[in-house]
Amino acid sequence: xxxxxxxxxxxxxxxxxxxxxxxxxxxxxxxxxxxxxxxxxxxxxxxxxxxxxxxxxxxxxxxxxxxxxxxxxxxxxxxxxxxxxxxxxxxxxxxxxxxxxxx
Amino acid sequence: xxxxxxxxxxxxxxxxxxxxxxxxxxxxxxxxxxxxxxxxxxxxxxxxxxxxxxxxxxxxxxxxxxxxxxxxxxxxxxxxxxxxxxxxxxxxxxxxxxxxxxxxxxxxxxxxxxxxxxxxxxxxxxxxxxxxxxxxxxxxxxxxxxxxxxxxxxxxxxxxxx
Numbered sequence: 001x002x003x004x005x006x007x008x009x010x011x012x013x014x015x016x017x018x019x020x021x022x023x024x025x026x027x028x029x030x031x032x033x034x035x036x037x038x039x040x041x042x043x044x045x046x047x048x049x050x051x052x053x054x055x056x057x058x059x060x061x062x063x064x065x066x067x068x069x070x071x072x073x074x075x076x077x078x079x080x081x082x083x084x085x086x087x088x089x090x091x092x093x094x095x096x097x098x099x100x101x102x103x
Numbered sequence: 104x105x106x107x108x109x110x111x112x113x114x115x116x117x118x119x120x121x122x123x124x125x126x127x128x129x130x131x132x133x134x135x136x137x138x139x140x141x142x143x144x145x146x147x148x149x150x151x152x153x154x155x156x157x158x159x160x161x162x163x164x165x166x167x168x169x170x171x172x173x174x175x176x177x178x179x180x181x182x183x184x185x186x187x188x189x190x191x192x193x194x195x196x197x198x199x200x201x202x203x204x205x206x207x208x209x210x211x212x213x214x215x216x217x218x219x220x221x222x223x224x225x226x227x228x229x230x231x232x233x234x235x236x237x238x239x240x241x242x243x244x245x246x247x248x249x250x251x252x253x254x255x256x257x258x259x260x261x262x263x264x265x
Contacts, residue, residue, distance in 0.1 A: 015224065028232065045143040050141060053158045058141075058218035062151040064209050064232050066187045071218075072228035087141050 005086050008098040009078075016078045016102055018049060018057075028063035041095055044069065047088040050088045053079050078102055126179060133210050151213050156205050161214040164249050168242050171196065171250035176241050178254055185235070185258040191228040196245035199225035208237035233258055 009018040016063030024042065033078055041063055049057040056075040078084070087097035111160045150163035160168050177191040192202055202225065203216040225243065233239070236257045243250045 026232075045146045046141045048141045055218070055220055056223050057220070059229075060117075060146055060151075060216045060218075062211065062213055062215060064206055064211070064214035066230040066232050070189075070228070070230045072226075073223065074226050075223040077222045089141050089143045092145075097140065 002066055003098045004096045005088070005098040007084070007098060009084055009100050009102045011078060011080045011082075011102050014076055014092075015074050017077070018072065018084065018100075020047075020049075022047070022069050022071075022088060024068060024088075024090065026063065026065055026067045026069060030063075042090065042092055044088045044090045047071065047086070049073065050085040050087070051075070051082060055082045056084075111228075145215065148228075149193060150216070152211055153213065154205065154211055156207050156212050156238070158241055159205055160203070160249060160251070163216060164201070164242070164244060166249050168249035168251035171243070171252060174241055174243050174250060174252035176239070176252055176254045178239060178256060180231070180255075181257045181259060183259055185233045187230050187256075188233055189228065189230050190239060190241075190255060192241040192243075192247070193226045193227075194243045194250075196225065196243055196250060198246045199243055200247075201242075201244035202227050203242040204229060204235055205240040205242065206231060206233045207240060208235055209233060213238075 004023040006021045007015055024044055025042055027039045027042040031039050033039055043063045044061050047059040048055050057073045059071060082102045084100045085097060089095040111254045113163040150159055153162045154158045173196050174194045178188060190204055198252055200215055201218055201221050204214045206214050215229055217227050233256060238253050238255050240251055240253050
């Protein structure tokens with residue numbers, strides 16, 4: 001199965017800039033479907049970005065984050081060719097993880 | 104006769120090889136997943152279920168935030184689609200350990216909170232949902248104190264830009 005996470009990380013002048021796009025419905029639990037039934041809340045709660053076994057960014061998300069979440073962050077201490085791991089867990093216990101190489 | 108035995112032998116070896124390969128390839132992703140799946144047990148559930156900006160900030164960080172002009176927020180003044188409003192926050196405040204994004208008029212104000220470990224820049228860009236025209240509040244934790252900045256977004260669900 002294709003990963004739900006798309007990542008691009010670029011190092012420039014000691015700062016790594018990371019852009020991630022995650023495919024996820026991010027249902028808030030406030031919206032009804034066409035039959036009038038409430039769509040149960042289904043959203044990513046935690047997304048972590050790890051470099052060399054250390055968290056470089058941790059996002060706690062609520063249901064107000066848009067569908068197919070986009071995230072951009074910047075950190076120091078990584079170089080071109082290094083690996084980053086991006087992982088998420090949602091409120092239903094589903095999870096996904098991917099590894100990206102810094103360009 | 105010999106041929107048949109050889110074939111049987113080969114089949115056995117191949118079979119074992121395939122089986123161990125399958126086992127090996129099955130094991131590795133399992134182990135990686137177990138090691139990298141983030142543990143959401145520390146997710147601030149109560150803060151995500153609190154309406155109101157000030158109440159949420161004190162629930163999340165246990166203190167009140169003071170206004171700061173050192174937080175810069177980049178978001179549209181008019182959002183044509185409240186379901187996808189890009190919000191970017193950056194600050195020149197020192198020793199930032201956390202950033203949070205709040206939407207004042209959402210049923211629960213907290214949209215996202217970020218941990219900023221040492222070495223990570225106090226910068227984040229995210230896309231948020233907002234039900235109606237409202238204030239967006241960015242909270243920054245710097246030197247253990249909370250600071251905030253506010254910007255209003257006009258949501259035009261009709262998409263006429265007006």
